[in-house]
Amino acid sequence: MSDIKVTIDGKQVVVPKGSTILQAAQKVGIHIPTLCHLDLHDIKMVNKAASCRICVVEVEGRRNLAPACATPVFDGMVVKTNTVRVLNARKVVLELLLSDHPKDCLICPKSGNCELQELAETFGLREVRFKDAKQSTYRKDYSTTIIRDMDKCIMCRRCETMCNEVQTVGALSGINRGFNAVVATSFEVNLEDSVCTHCGQCVAVCPVGALSEKDYTWDVVEALADPDKVVVVQTAPAVRAALGEEFGMEPGTLVTGKMVAALRRLGFDYVFDTDFAADLTIMEEGTELLDRIKRFLDGDKTVKLPILTSCCPGWVNFFESQFPELLDVPSTAKSPQQMFGAIAKSYYAEKLGIPREKMVVVSVMPCLAKKYEASRDEFAVNGNPDVDISISTRELAHLIKKANIEFKDLEDEDFDKPLGESTGAGVIFGTTGGVIEAATRTAYELFTGKPLEKVEFEQLRGMEGVRTATVKMGDLDLNIGIAHGLGNARKLLEEIKNGNPRNFHAIEIMACPGGCIGGGGQPYHHGNIEILKKRAEAIYREDANKPIRKSHENPAIKELYDTYLGHPMSERAHKLLHTKYTPKERV
């Protein structure tokens, strides 16, 4: 591509053709304020709405101001980003936005993380001229996972781009005209009744408080205060790689030990690890994979290949509503969260000698869809859910802050046994490619009967949206596919629908870009995708530091099978650890 010379605020810069003014300005260190703009190019999400008009600049020879985020540069372009005309325009636009925005910042779920609040602060805005101006109001929509408070929507359309273009779910779209224009579900049904997969990526990119998670922290506080309850907590692998950010620590800082310590301070009776259940998932899912492959190699024509992972609830919701004809393809294994809940309220409750009703299982997840998953009817026994409360990484941070705990000063502590014991394989569940790598480690050894020389499968790692690799397992070339982000998942699913031409044996799918490290419940990344990469590195670091790195070598898992479940896919394992899928008709 040919290069283009541009002058911005007197500084010369050369950029490739097709670059925007914003990109050119960034190159010479000129910061143009933006609001609706969001460029997550690593996951191929660029919000091109150019709707907020905060980033307008003067371009010599142009009649009106140009949005820097969406205006391509041309050779010889002269741009001014800081003139009176520009500053006045930005100020008026900001005043207009604020004139139609509730002023309840103090109690807003995005307070402190709000990009509009930050802009108002940057501009030193002290007054909004439009007094007594009408504000647009909409019905609040509460789903199990997400609260839509559209009074706060600034029509940046990031959620829409995320939901439609990246996730290809299509739950959200602009409706109405003019002042009443807003983002909504089709026919304005409740989000709960829409095609929403509860992945929470809309919440992750919303710059204001229009979309936020449903907060369950108070339920946790009440459970902990109840003397009749045994409160057990499980923490998902991706939480430990991101929680520190909420306390001002560098992205990629591992805070496993501090997190465990904080949870104990909060009063949990047992601090366990979802990683344990991840190892259990590998035992069940890996066995299912090998079983299907063996039957396939033996010439069984009814066997469904590839096997699809099923640990991601956003992904489960997606295929239940979008690909109901493929419901027999994914693994029947429950997700680690639900396996944990089922085991805690059976095996562990029996061990403690308490009825399941006396136990409260809390999960800390990087995910919002987990709240929905925990509420599914099939994951309850006589109305008593396997997982009672699911909170996000952000909610845990609030709990810790509220409880006067100096998180940064905490000494590292270890998880409780036995449900806190895990391997490196369980840890890497938290990032894209991790589940399938963990499964491969176990499947290889079980299939070939030989020990692995090198446990790292580098070819399965990375940030590419769809990745494929072939792993040699003795005589078998195991063809693996990996997709993160539901749009990428759709590509692979379409391929399977069309006869699986690339002969995949196993496919890992994560609903969120980057996998769980980029989940909808994680600390906000504000468009900085480098943060996700740092979290992924932290996950792999944790794996490397673990003494045991293969799920089937986890002693606690072995004991569980020896004393309780028998063997993977046994009748009891089936009852406790597997599920079935139901088609969902949604709009």
Place this chain on the structure above:
Amino acid sequence: MSKYKMHVLVCGGTGCLSSNSSQIVDNIKKYLKENGMENDVQVLKTGCFGFCEKGPIVKILPDNTFYVQVKPEDAEIIVKEHLVKGRKVERLLYKEPLTNKSIEDSKHMDFYKKQMRVALRNCGFIDPDNIDEYIARDGYQALGKALTEMTPETVIEEVKKSGLRGRGGGGFPTGLKWEFAHKNKADQKYVVCNADEGDPGAFMDRSILEGDPHSVVEAMAICGYAIGANKGLVYIRAEYPLAIQRLRNAIKSAREYGLLGKDILGTGFDFDIEIKYGAGAFVCGEETALIHSMEGGRGEPTTKPPFPAESGFWGKPTNVNNVETFANIPVILLKGADWFSSIGTEKSKGTKVFALAGKINNVGLIEVPMGTTLREVIFDIGGGIKNGKKFKAVQTGGPSGGCLTEKDLDTPIDFDNLLAKGSMMGSGGMIVMDEDDCMPSVAKFYLEFTEDESCGKCTPCRVGTKRLSEILTKITEGKGTMEDLQTLKTLSQTIKDTALCGLGQTAPNPVLSTIETFWDEYVAHVKEHRCPAGQCTALLQYKILEEKCIGCTACSRVCPVGAISGKVKSTHVIDQDKCIKCGACYDKCKFSAIVRQ
């Protein structure tokens, strides 16, 4: 047409049809049959004559007799007197308002004298549902000429040379637009006709499609040949059912005649047209919004570049022109670019169709050469202001345009002059206002329109137009402050400077073009809480003049809120606290004893 001795042309435009012109056609046919003349006289339902003020129109050829405000029951007398006996029906003839003289030949009507019909050449002349009549008027000759004698490049060259500029509002040179689309290489290109006419009171495009749909069909095929597209799309609003029906008919007959479809005229050129329906969103007149709407998406614009010529319908190079622009194309190819460019001003060639409306005597559709002055349009063609009132302003360019005043009356109308005066050509709406029109209210009216029609995508338009109209409402209710007037100006400037598409960028024009010229009027509303034009109800006061009131009690009886008191034969009084300013007393008083202040 030659086998008939006479022709009766009855307007079949939407306006006249709703005044029952279909029944006129049926009745005339019935009486012709009764008189055994059905083979001597042809009765045609044509497109719009433009003189909508006096519709339904019936025109008799060859003598150009122009009957106005004809009712179905007049058919009998037209047949028996005029067609049978050759005696014109005096009472149905058009009378010049000033002289009250009957005009027998439509050529002598002031309304038509200064007009020049190029885009409307066949409207009111042929049966739009009959392709033969279009062909008899040299129809499809231009397409034949393009396909057999010209290359795509020479077609584009001719259109460029003609100086034709987009009639939809922007005024972008049409030939240049075609050239861009031509130069962009792609496996598929599209020609789109923008028939999403949305300006309040404008019906230029509708009339062309109703009166001469083939001119658009032919032009689209020519454009397809020029840019290398074999697919055409017409984006038309669903509330134009008659235009849709006639267009559908035209496409069907063109296909039957081999003028659309595969291998047109044996030249190997394929071209066909599909109709896409819009739901009537004003913003869908903006070409990127129109394209998104055609794709089934939300009708909202996206930033240009990329222009449609590069990436349009389904990401393919697309040329979007408006109906009137297309209607000019066949004539340009047939009569030549030189002929076309001889009409008009230096930078605006050809003619322009306007929809004349408001406080003007001759409401209707007119077509004049570019360069005609506003004075000629309003006072000669339009017949001046209604009821002898004083001209105050003329609003051109629809909601995106501005108001021009007395001092601008001698300005020759063209794209650049109107822009320089703070208004714009727009698609051709022209609304005339008299001394009773309040300018802040006019601005408010247009702002309420754009506020409603904004797609809501960008902040300045979504929130800004709302705030403008809120402030204008305050002012017209006498609650405005001088600070509001200042905010009105700065906010308008910012919206103009920052909005995403043409709709938002031009939305403040009605404010900006009135606030300077009519500053005193704005200030009167704010400082004196007075509406000089007497239009703002909230600011009105009704008073009874003691010297004129005879105490007839009519006013107190009509007052719906009992605000008027007084004994019989003594002066009545209005309680200002109770008065709701409905004006019922004012209308009722026979003695001009009630004044509005």
